[in-house]
Amino acid sequence: MKAEEQYVSNSLFTGGFNSVTRAHLMDKVIDSAVSHPQMAGAKGSACAMPGCDGRAMTDERGNDIHPCECRFKICRDCYLDALKDTGNCPGCKEPYRVAGDYDDDGDFDHNRWLFETQGTYGYGNAFWPKVTQHDDGGDRGMLGDGMPETSDKPWKPLTRRTPLPAAIISPYRLLMLVRFVTLFFFLAWRIKHPNDDAPWLWGMSVVCEVWFAFSWILDQAPKLHPVNRTTDLQVLKEKFETPAPANPTGRSDLPGVDFFVSTADPEKEPPLVTANTILSILAVQYPVEKVSCYISDDGGALLTFEAMAEAASFANMWVPFCRKHDIEPRNPETYFSLKGDPTKNKRRSDFVKDRRKVKREYDEFKVRINGLPDSIRRRSDAFNAREEMKMLKHIREKATWMADGTHWPGTWAVAATDHARGDHAGILQVMLKPPSSEPLYGLPEEEQMVDFSDVDIRLPMLVYVSREKRPGYDHNKKAGAMNALVRASAIMSNGPFILNLDCDHYVFNSAAVRHGMCFMMDRGGEDVCYIQFPQRFEGIDPSDRYANHNTVFFDGNMRALDGLQGPVYVGTGCLFRRFALYGFDPPSITDYLLPKRFGNSAALSESISIAEFQGRPLADHPAVKYGRPPGALVVPRPPLDPATVADAVSVISCWYEDKTEWGDRVGWIYGSVTEDVVTGYRMHNRGWHSVYCITKRDAFRGSAPINLTDRLHQVLRWATGSVEIFFSRNNALLATRKLKFLQRIAYLNVGIYPFTSVFLLTYCFLPALSLFSGQFIVQTLDVIFLIYLLIITLTIIGLAILEVRWSGVGLEEWWRNEQFWLISGTSAHLYAVVQGLLKVMAGIEISFTLTSKSAGEDNDDIFADLYIVKWTSLMIPPITIMMVNLIAIAFGFARTIYSEVPQWSKLMGGVFFSFWVLAHLYPFAKGLMGRRGKTPTIVFVWSGLIAITLSLLWISISPPKPTAGSVAGGGGFQFP
Numbered sequence: 001m002k003a004e005e006q007y008v009s010n011s012l013f014t015g016g017f018n019s020v021t022r023a024h025l026m027d028k029v030i031d032s033a034v035s036h037p038q039m040a041g042a043k044g045s046a047c048a049m050p051g052c053d054g055r056a057m058t059d060e061r062g063n064d065i066h067p068c069e070c071r072f073k074i075c076r077d078c079y080l081d082a083l084k085d086t087g088n089c090p091g092c093k094e095p096y097r098v099a100g101d102y103d104d105d106g107d108f109d110h111n112r113w114l115f116e117t118q119g120t121y122g123y124g125n126a127f128w129p130k131v132t133q134h135d136d137g138g139d140r141g142m143l144g145d146g147m148p149e150t151s152d153k154p155w156k157p158l159t160r161r162t163p164l165p166a167a168i169i170s171p172y173r174l175l176m177l178v179r180f181v182t183l184f185f186f187l188a189w190r191i192k193h194p195n196d197d198a199p200w201l202w203g204m205s206v207v208c209e210v211w212f213a214f215s216w217i218l219d220q221a222p223k224l225h226p227v228n229r230t231t232d233l234q235v236l237k238e239k240f241e242t243p244a245p246a247n248p249t250g251r252s253d254l255p256g257v258d259f260f261v262s263t264a265d266p267e268k269e270p271p272l273v274t275a276n277t278i279l280s281i282l283a284v285q286y287p288v289e290k291v292s293c294y295i296s297d298d299g300g301a302l303l304t305f306e307a308m309a310e311a312a313s314f315a316n317m318w319v320p321f322c323r324k325h326d327i328e329p330r331n332p333e334t335y336f337s338l339k340g341d342p343t344k345n346k347r348r349s350d351f352v353k354d355r356r357k358v359k360r361e362y363d364e365f366k367v368r369i370n371g372l373p374d375s376i377r378r379r380s381d382a383f384n385a386r387e388e389m390k391m392l393k394h395i396r397e398k399a400t401w402m403a404d405g406t407h408w409p410g411t412w413a414v415a416a417t418d419h420a421r422g423d424h425a426g427i428l429q430v431m432l433k434p435p436s437s438e439p440l441y442g443l444p445e446e447e448q449m450v451d452f453s454d455v456d457i458r459l460p461m462l463v464y465v466s467r468e469k470r471p472g473y474d475h476n477k478k479a480g481a482m483n484a485l486v487r488a489s490a491i492m493s494n495g496p497f498i499l500n501l502d503c504d505h506y507v508f509n510s511a512a513v514r515h516g517m518c519f520m521m522d523r524g525g526e527d528v529c530y531i532q533f534p535q536r537f538e539g540i541d542p543s544d545r546y547a548n549h550n551t552v553f554f555d556g557n558m559r560a561l562d563g564l565q566g567p568v569y570v571g572t573g574c575l576f577r578r579f580a581l582y583g584f585d586p587p588s589i590t591d592y593l594l595p596k597r598f599g600n601s602a603a604l605s606e607s608i609s610i611a612e613f614q615g616r617p618l619a620d621h622p623a624v625k626y627g628r629p630p631g632a633l634v635v636p637r638p639p640l641d642p643a644t645v646a647d648a649v650s651v652i653s654c655w656y657e658d659k660t661e662w663g664d665r666v667g668w669i670y671g672s673v674t675e676d677v678v679t680g681y682r683m684h685n686r687g688w689h690s691v692y693c694i695t696k697r698d699a700f701r702g703s704a705p706i707n708l709t710d711r712l713h714q715v716l717r718w719a720t721g722s723v724e725i726f727f728s729r730n731n732a733l734l735a736t737r738k739l740k741f742l743q744r745i746a747y748l749n750v751g752i753y754p755f756t757s758v759f760l761l762t763y764c765f766l767p768a769l770s771l772f773s774g775q776f777i778v779q780t781l782d783v784i785f786l787i788y789l790l791i792i793t794l795t796i797i798g799l800a801i802l803e804v805r806w807s808g809v810g811l812e813e814w815w816r817n818e819q820f821w822l823i824s825g826t827s828a829h830l831y832a833v834v835q836g837l838l839k840v841m842a843g844i845e846i847s848f849t850l851t852s853k854s855a856g857e858d859n860d861d862i863f864a865d866l867y868i869v870k871w872t873s874l875m876i877p878p879i880t881i882m883m884v885n886l887i888a889i890a891f892g893f894a895r896t897i898y899s900e901v902p903q904w905s906k907l908m909g910g911v912f913f914s915f916w917v918l919a920h921l922y923p924f925a926k927g928l929m930g931r932r933g934k935t936p937t938i939v940f941v942w943s944g945l946i947a948i949t950l951s952l953l954w955i956s957i958s959p960p961k962p963t964a965g966s967v968a969g970g971g972g973f974q975f976p
């Protein structure tokens, strides 16, 4: 078994559509030397073959592995040669037992392997307690026999849910009601009082106002029940990691967690960023043997592959260092660039020394990562030249070569058939093999750079996955990538929980998963499909010009949804219950193992019930209907064998999903570029609940686009995704009865909000149209109208202030959000509606424009990106709005000055209205001006001030003349 495990971690597995599953044994993965016993290519003790100076294969403690029963020490190369030559062990000359089955170049008979190894797919045993009928006749579900009596100690909850103080929530609800009623009367008044002089203006405005009122209700209604939640990590420890009768050793009884990271393009998503994310995951505070990390590379890039291997190698030092000194955050890039005193709260005397060494190693690691593109290029050029020489002819295909001198099975720098972005085999490499179940301590300082003699140096399993891609197949973007990982991980580690992160979102709070697990393992946890953590961002300019922080959404809307059926899934920083991802309903005795179509992998099907069982909360309270007994998850996992890995390769092939329900009912849902919202929606629609988990220290942090162009494209993608959802069967109007009413409204709002852009654009042109025509949206001023306006304004202010109280979002952030809403609402959202309509009516597909991630280089000016202006047609509508309104103001002035009867009230109204629009577009204008944009900024501000001053001057020097005949309706005071 040891030799097999070694074989697994030293092999690159490939396979797919028109290629058989192969295991390619690699003697080295990257050029730099690696030493961690869990890592591929790590150094062991000397090979016993005469004339060989290689290192024998070793296990995680550095002990020799003997592939033959005669215990002959042999290195990988000689072993491989022996297999190829005779198949006999060079020591005893007897045939190797298992050897021939995973011959390097032969076809891999994984079906036979699957048949022979009765895999258990995950930790612990699938122990199914009997259903017990209780005296009261009531069905207490899966509560097994032999449950420890807990009556001696009071039962402690893992989480608490606290409603908001009545002093805040009651007036908040009251104001909602007041505004709702007022809006109703206001609109009634508007409809009953048309402007007969300009019915077109009046009509346009009333239609827009009706829509705005409607969209306000959709946005406001789900905010009736916001809640707060807290977790208790101490209780989690007590329940799962403390010796007890059911768990005498006190070994962790927590369920396994599989981390998924997605990356798609090493150009736009710097490998250093991704590597840092991986490092932050490998160092999480969770039982090492229960954590597995999968990286999905949709680019199929050798660069990403090698960067990940480098990260695995550096983890060797980084992870034990984090454990030894309680480092936070466990993303080295962020950690080493933290301002402030690093020694704060650090008590160990060797901290400063260790930190200095690790920092040095990190810098070298960075240099290696930065040098990777060059080194791959140079290596490939050299090998290609050699090949050309050998062939004595010009070879057209330029291969990209791996460190061990073989072809990279993924994308080549110069794309070729079978080696292009959308055309390559599935690739899977176990970069760090599964750790041993017992702690493994490091070496003292004399033998290792840093003293880790009292630190557990084990690392979680790390797997690189690049799913197969072929022309003619729809790969379904990120959702497709995630589903490939769901299947591969089901076979390899089967963590009952899955945490997914985008490559640029890293673990900021190393205890985050433990917080999430509190909800999953608590009473009621069996109905929870996922725990969403808020998205928090770094590297955003202090004024957050383009509302990247999105706090109104993350601290307002999401917290409010938490009080209903749960927050929407936002694509990253989310802990899923694997069983819920499989498209099942929340557990109930009768219908949870309905046949579903998962594809033809037996290993995958078998793993499902195990994941379900292991994901259950602890049955230590009568209210836990579907629990599992304590101590069920303390059994170590079986080692990973080549058959299992080969199986995993087969489920990442591009045809695997044919005639299955993947993407339809199972896994991440296809058909929208915002796969996240639909995926969450489907679960809520089945009756699952989700939970919003805001931790005091941010759980995860990511990067957001800070230049205007990238931001607009991001918003465009989100809005397009929403329109796609609106026109699909996932429209919330078609939801099942299991979706709660207010939750349904929230989802309806998600699908509908881009349509507001049509009305918003219209409304933004109204002030200019008024100024040009001299007509207004109302005809005569009416006290009732003014009262309505006043009430609406006051309720807006009141609601805002109360919302600030319960969400913690500052008022200036509100204003920022409002501004950005006008910018995106008149550009990206509008284009999204058009794109969505084109897709529905003409079948034009929508592409996924990846957001470029900043490499976090420490430039002089960290916000340099902010000033990059790349032209995009998205900028046309807001620019037009600005120009037209500015011109209209000037036009209005001229008109007023030269008219016989100056209508200053109309002018003032028009100017006021225009400035309301322009103030919202101000950050946009600033963004367009770039770094040296001070002058236009000043022009913008001053032209506004001058316009106001002039109009005030005009008013003071020319009092209104009698307007006999000039005012329609006779004598009424004109109000714009």
Ligand SMILES: O=c1ccn([C@@H]2O[C@H](COP(=O)(O)OP(=O)(O)O[C@H]3O[C@H](CO)[C@@H](O)[C@H](O)[C@H]3O)[C@@H](O)[C@H]2O)c(=O)[nH]1
Pocket: 262, 263, 264, 265, 269, 296, 298, 476, 477, 478, 481, 501, 502, 503, 504, 570, 571, 572, 673, 674, 675, 676, 714, 717, 718, 721, 848, 849, 850, 851, 852
């Ligand atoms: O074909 C693809 C396209 C994208 N991705 C990954 O998807 C993630 C999100 O892409 P990004 O360009 O960063 O999008 P954002 O707008 O920043 O992401 C938000 O919006 C997306 C939906 O549009 C969600 O998937 C994300 O989780 C959410 O953070 C990244 O890790 C990509 O590597 C893939 O794996 N394969």
Ligand SMILES: [Mn+2]
Pocket: 502, 504, 703, 851
């Ligand atoms: Mn992103």
